[in-house]
Amino acid sequence: MLDEVVRLPVSKYTDEGLLEQEIASAFSQYPLIAGHASTLAEPGAYLTSDWDQFPYFVVRGEDGRVRAFYNQCRHRGARIAEAPAGTVKNFVCPFHGWVYGLDGALKGITRAHDFPGVNPCDYGLVELPATEAGGLIWVGRTPGAELDIPGFLGTFFEDLVNFDVASLIQYKKTKVVKEANWKLLIKTYLEGYHVPYLHRETLAAAFKRGVIAHDSDGPHIRLSAARTNIGECALKPEEEWRILDYASVYYTLFPNTFFILHPDYVSINTFWPLSPDRTIWTHEMLYRAEDFAGSAGQSSLEKRFRFTNDTVFDQEDFAIAEDVQRHLLHGGSDHHVLGLAEGLLSIFQNNIDERLAGPGETAGTSSTTRTTTGQHS
Structure with missing residues (x-):
């Protein structure tokens, strides 16, 4: 993704002054x-x-x-x-x-x-x-x-329109406090490297070894995670392809929302910082009424919500993020090393850092360290 190994200081997740700058910039100057x-x-x-x-x-x-x-x-x-x-x-x-x-x-x-x-x-x-x-x-x-949202989101606004997000309805919304930095929580979504390991009993069977593709528009990121059946699209004419049949599509909508399009429901996750190591996480699940009609449909929807919210997000993704956060100030390293499959973590971090503007600083300051490797496919 970046064709380089990145070393990211753990202070990104522990520094009180940095959080104050993030709130004054990313959380104050953008929709x-x-x-x-x-x-x-x-x-x-x-x-x-x-x-x-x-x-x-x-x-x-x-x-x-x-x-x-x-x-x-x-x-x-x-x-x-x-x-x-x-x-x-x-x-x-x-x-x-x-x-x-x-x-x-x-x-x-x-x-x-x-x-x-x-x-x-x-x-x-x-x-x-x-x-x-x-x-x-x-x-x-x-x-x-x-607020100019089409201008803010760029081409990704067209995705919200084309996926007809406006026609969805809310199923449920939860709000809890997680004991981890807001960026650390979002970054659990931004790589597929962990899927065969952290999600070995849940998501690993549905996705092809965490293979993803991505692009960006301004500070926003779009990524698609290939499902195991993606090879079946080759059996159909391209004009009949429907991306959600073969992949889940994810967006980081700057600064603090992670938006997930699955074949039959949508998850909106937002992260609101309370301190460097505490964050409010809300999860709003959306669906189309015709896809989950009657009591059987609602029972199926509740099952999906429990699986996604309680198991995958809370007990796997965010539990490991909380575990990482607990040891950041007591561990043996002052940085994390990000491999080639984890480039989106660095891109997301740079999107935040480049928009910081504190006393005596200018936007664009970043303390990320990179080690260039060769081109890769």
Whole structure:
């Protein structure tokens, strides 16, 4: 992938100052995925942030438009949307009962006579940039900015459209804290080298020894993992090929989302840093209703979710990442060595590093060490 061995400092996963720079750059200057559009199917439907460092909620208005606001009452800052998701006619602050409309306007101040000279028009909720694109809800952190998601994703936006992600519906979403760095967790997805070993009892039989192909568009990465049956495509005319019959397609959508297209369901994994060694992981599974009809279909979907979420992700991928994290400060090496099949880990790391801009630094600074080898196929 890079035609070179890379030595990556373990400080990438332990340095508090580096994490602060990542939050100030990657998590502040780029659009972030709030969830799938199906969670906002009707006016008044809302979802809230999974990350306290960015307290927002997104709601669909009576006009059908998606809007995002800081989840803070303009009176004394209480959170006004408390559940992870729900449906309301208005938002009512639980502290003192101030009422806000779906458009963020302040509609009512309790005991308004106590606030002479306070014009409700001046105290609507602080709006954030938000949009619905490619079947996903996107939010930005800079009030007044505009989000151009097709421009941000480049050619990969066409994939979301062509795979018809917008027509999917949410099956389930989970949220847990993992004891590992957010980048370390994402990197478990970015190579197939581990599949015959870590996943020997689960995924190894379905994939051809972890063989993957990849490309990039800006800071985003797309990779395809060949399934064992990929040779069967040669028996069909090319115009009849359907990639999801022979491979699973994965995307790292910068900075913190790993998006997985399987033949019959989709997984959206997001990672929100709490500290260098603690991360919120959310997993939202999507499906098409016609593919899982009736009680038998829902039972099959639940089986897929348990296998993917509980076994493959949690007990295998992320359990090993947590094990690595526990020993980073106590091990015998100050770096990890990445082989030729693990080049995407370095590409992903460079995508983050190149966008850092801390005091006294310029974007593009990277401390990755590379050892060039020859060309390989």
